[in-house]
Amino acid sequence: MEKKMGNPAVVGLAGFGLTTLLLQFHNIGLLGLGPVVAMGFIFGGLAQMIAGFQEQKMGNNFGYSAFVAYGSFWIGLGMIWILNLLNVYKSTSSDIGYFMLAWTLFTLILFIASLRVSKAMAITFALLLIGFILLVAGHFGNPFFNIIAGYELILCALGAWYMMASIIINDLAGRVVIPIGKPYLG
Numbered sequence: 720m721e722k723k724m725g726n727p728a729v730v731g732l733a734g735f736g737l738t739t740l741l742l743q744f745h746n747i748g749l750l751g752l753g754p755v756v757a758m759g760f761i762f763g764g765l766a767q768m769i770a771g772f773q774e775q776k777m778g779n780n781f782g783y784s785a786f787v788a789y790g791s792f793w794i795g796l797g798m799i800w801i802l803n804l805l806n807v808y809k810s811t812s813s814d815i816g817y818f819m820l821a822w823t824l825f826t827l828i829l830f831i832a833s834l835r836v837s838k839a840m841a842i843t844f845a846l847l848l849i850g851f852i853l854l855v856a857g858h859f860g861n862p863f864f865n866i867i868a869g870y871e872l873i874l875c876a877l878g879a880w881y882m883m884a885s886i887i888i889n890d891l892a893g894r895v896v897i898p899i900g901k902p903y904l905g
């Protein structure tokens with residue numbers, strides 16, 4: 720009998736969703752930066768990377784790429800904030816804009832790939848892509864776009880948690896209780 724393996728996506732989606740949610744609470748003015756930095760390193764960063772490396776072992780290139788990359792995003796963003804605080808290699812708003820632009824382009828690739836995963840995944844990546852575009856506009860132009868991105872990316876974070884809940888609850892129920900939908904592309 721083959722031993723059942725846990726699905727590493729539950730930890731990756733949980734880390735992505737929680738850290739994204741906290742950052743958006745910060746972006747809309749509800750939360751200071753401290754908890755975001757802490758979770759950016761630990762749950763958004765380290766836990767997502769571990770989940771990604773486990774996805775690689777399971778042969779899932781999409782999960783491997785997404786979790787390791789966005790785990791790196793969170794660690795990198797946390798480092799930028801720390802370096803700014805210490806006045807070492809200070810990043811301007813446009814520096815962060817270019818950082819977000821690069822991540823927008825990467826997210827576009829994963830959004831296209833997500834169309835072959837599930838409806839929930841494609842919707843979550845569409846929301847992430849829109850959020851990055853808004854953040855780019857906010858860092859290069861009007862900072863009000865960062866607040867709009869905050870509200871929009873709360874939906875993205877909840878989308879990640881929806882998929883996490885689907886994996887956990889469907890597995891425990893032994894049937895589909897929370898559907899994620901068939902892929903848009905076959």
